[in-house]
Amino acid sequence: MKNIYFTPGPSALYPTVHGHIQEALEKDIFSISHRSEAFKQIYRNTVVSLRSLLNIPNDFFIFFLASATEAMERIIENCAADSSFHFVNGAFSKRFYTIANELKKNPQKVEVEFGNGFNFSNLTIPDKTELIGFTQNETSSGISTPLENIYEIKRHYPEKLVAVDIVSSIPFVDVDYSKIDCTFFSVQKGFGLPAGLGVLVVNRRCLDKSLALKKKNLNIGSYHNFLSIKEQGDKFQTVETPNVLAIYLLGKICEDLIEFGIEKVRKETQLKAGMLYKFFEQHKDFEPFVKEKTFRSQTVIVVNTTVDSEIVINKLRQNGFIVGTGYKEYKNGQIRVANFPSHRIDDVDKLLDCL
Amino acid sequence: MKNIYFTPGPSALYPTVHGHIQEALEKDIFSISHRSEAFKQIYRNTVVSLRSLLNIPNDFFIFFLASATEAMERIIENCAADSSFHFVNGAFSKRFYTIANELKKNPQKVEVEFGNGFNFSNLTIPDKTELIGFTQNETSSGISTPLENIYEIKRHYPEKLVAVDIVSSIPFVDVDYSKIDCTFFSVQKGFGLPAGLGVLVVNRRCLDKSLALKKKNLNIGSYHNFLSIKEQGDKFQTVETPNVLAIYLLGKICEDLIEFGIEKVRKETQLKAGMLYKFFEQHKDFEPFVKEKTFRSQTVIVVNTTVDSEIVINKLRQNGFIVGTGYKEYKNGQIRVANFPSHRIDDVDKLLDCL
Incomplete structure (x- = not known):
């Protein structure tokens, strides 16, 4: 795989x-x-x-x-x-x-x-x-x-x-x-x-x-x-x-x-971002890093983890999903999940299932 | 081809x-x-x-x-x-x-x-x-x-x-x-x-x-x-x-x-350069641009053409060989032939046959 x-x-x-x-x-x-x-x-x-x-x-x-x-x-x-x-x-x-x-x-x-x-x-x-x-x-x-x-x-x-x-x-x-x-x-x-x-x-x-x-x-x-x-x-x-x-x-x-349609790309991006933020808001081990919704990126979702992020990242990797670490000093307490046109709704579903 | x-x-x-x-x-x-x-x-x-x-x-x-x-x-x-x-x-x-x-x-x-x-x-x-x-x-x-x-x-x-x-x-x-x-x-x-x-x-x-x-x-x-x-x-x-x-x-x-051997690369480069310069020296329609042998590049051979270089270049292209034009103001009176490790002795032979 x-x-x-x-x-x-x-x-x-x-x-x-x-x-x-x-x-x-x-x-x-x-x-x-x-x-x-x-x-x-x-x-x-x-x-x-x-x-x-x-x-x-x-x-x-x-x-x-x-x-x-x-x-x-x-x-x-x-x-x-x-x-x-x-x-x-x-x-x-x-x-x-x-x-x-x-x-x-x-x-x-x-x-x-x-x-x-x-x-x-x-x-x-x-x-x-x-x-x-x-x-x-x-x-x-x-x-x-x-x-x-x-x-x-x-x-x-x-x-x-x-x-x-x-x-x-x-x-x-x-x-x-x-x-x-x-x-x-x-x-x-x-x-x-x-x-x-x-x-x-x-x-x-x-x-x-x-x-x-x-x-x-x-x-x-x-x-x-x-x-x-x-x-x-x-x-x-x-x-x-x-x-x-x-x-x-x-x-x-x-x-x-x-050909795919830029409007469709944008709508799907918002849909996937919604799925991701909702999931992380409701999960006991995660919470979105950015509190104020106006400022939440739709394309790079940064998430606080209660456990060391390395554990989360390794677990996901074993299942074929690669997510980013937190940036520099946030490396161990956060993960970053990209939401780009390459990422299909189906892929996001599978990622969240795994989490 | x-x-x-x-x-x-x-x-x-x-x-x-x-x-x-x-x-x-x-x-x-x-x-x-x-x-x-x-x-x-x-x-x-x-x-x-x-x-x-x-x-x-x-x-x-x-x-x-x-x-x-x-x-x-x-x-x-x-x-x-x-x-x-x-x-x-x-x-x-x-x-x-x-x-x-x-x-x-x-x-x-x-x-x-x-x-x-x-x-x-x-x-x-x-x-x-x-x-x-x-x-x-x-x-x-x-x-x-x-x-x-x-x-x-x-x-x-x-x-x-x-x-x-x-x-x-x-x-x-x-x-x-x-x-x-x-x-x-x-x-x-x-x-x-x-x-x-x-x-x-x-x-x-x-x-x-x-x-x-x-x-x-x-x-x-x-x-x-x-x-x-x-x-x-x-x-x-x-x-x-x-x-x-x-x-x-x-x-x-x-x-x-x-793995191929850098010494072999260098020897073959000299061999191919020798073939190219010799050919162009003896051909009635061509002559090496650089007269003094000490200064002749072994890897980029620049050649004066008696006819418009475009004719030569197009003829070669029809036979599957792409050579460079002369540089800027020398575009129409010269061709440039590269002699890099990618170019096999056999390729040079074929090019010269075509010329």
Whole structure:
């Protein structure tokens, strides 16, 4: 029996991935030149499918990077001369802040305790802030920040750029791109793909900012600065030799999800999240870590365990179910269960039966 | 009939890659957590196999990046505060220089015409230079710089760090690591693997330099600065979610090459290069672009064509052989033929028969 991976990423492969990889081998996807027409066709297809699936407007540009972590670095390099501001409520939002610090951008932050949501009243963001960073779905704590709160911040500070990490909520999360400036994600979570690709979606204002910094002779990075990626991207090309397979597979999975129906994906995600939270609320050995329902992630369910989580994880593993540990210091007291499009209702049923 | 790719990268897959990918699918390599023991085992295995195959000493550290282009950026960020020097003789050595420029490191260069080697007499490198960059095998022009010349520069300037791009000569090139400070390559060329992984090999002096820059509060990059990668690497971990498949496959191919015998790989490479150069020297429609034999790359053979190269390339394609075009402005007047371990003597024979 094959294991079912409910880990928060890398996670279960989307069921069609095996077939797409076989096809890639047959079609010599691994050997074609990244400067060939065949590659340009792949690039174009992936951009078109992704735009269609996620409803990304034409005035937003899609960039392929190596990871979501790289996306954080490139956003900081290209969207802030010396002042970013971060909403920190877990390991990944903290990393966004840390990267800004490492790149000498004097970041500021509002920070709440692990497992909490933000209180948006009485919040002031310094005037000089150029870029505001959100982690919409904290993979470490299972906290989801409502999009409305993020849009509201953008309405209050229209001159500042707003960047939103949707790494572990995409493609469930339905972003209104007109109300933010930039989002990013990786593919080994909700898309059920092999790791090794980050996707960054930026609007014209981000490009303008990058150009303004360049004109001031500031360091906006080298081969992966926004202007270089955009210039190549306009020709359906990348600056460097990219992870061709990953770009190919992302396009294929987008087509599969379009065929399945994105609304159906979203409804099923909510249904499965409901099943999971209800089960853990009622079980004597478990309780959802996030108390306030508004902040509960629908895609990464974090659960406190009364016994050492290792016992739970091992028991599940013996039955073919792999779930995630708690994040770092929460390793032994929590488990994390991913709820991605790859996870069928039937799989969730079986997991809960086993628990 | 399957095509045989003689393109200079991406190129033909090493014959065992198909099987390794199937095994990766069966063993859930795509789904395992990059924080799991299973991943650490893969990481460790790849480092050990690579070290063994390439004879990399234990005091050199192996870093996994996304591409060789990224390696150039990270070297510049971590090994120079404000002064690098570059040997430029083609598109990729030029890129190394350009990246240093983009990162505001005031690079200087010695530049020779496309297709020429360097004259190392009467060469002065400024005192303040911290880092010297070489592209040992220029994939754009087919020029190879003899390792002895590079070692000689290091002997003359022992205090400066010497970084050597061996992207398209590895694993043929046999580097004496004690005579340089850092090398880098990608895997879609000589290793016959899917694109999407860069490998950077650095010694302690590079790490010390990175630390010194950090202590001066200079920007050495964020998640992929040398110190962060080293810290995680010591635990057989990566900073970000990496291209797990690529790291896995690299380890497997290193094992395969060790079994085949690296000396045999090198001998066969020379034999095939000899066949190719001899053929093109004697053919009325072709001539090797690089005139001086000392500078002729054994792994990327660049050939002038008397007719438009498109005609040659299309003719070969009809017979199942894919060769590369000339680089950029040389596109129509040259072809490039790769000679990697994936290309068997028999394949080269067939290609030459067809020509």
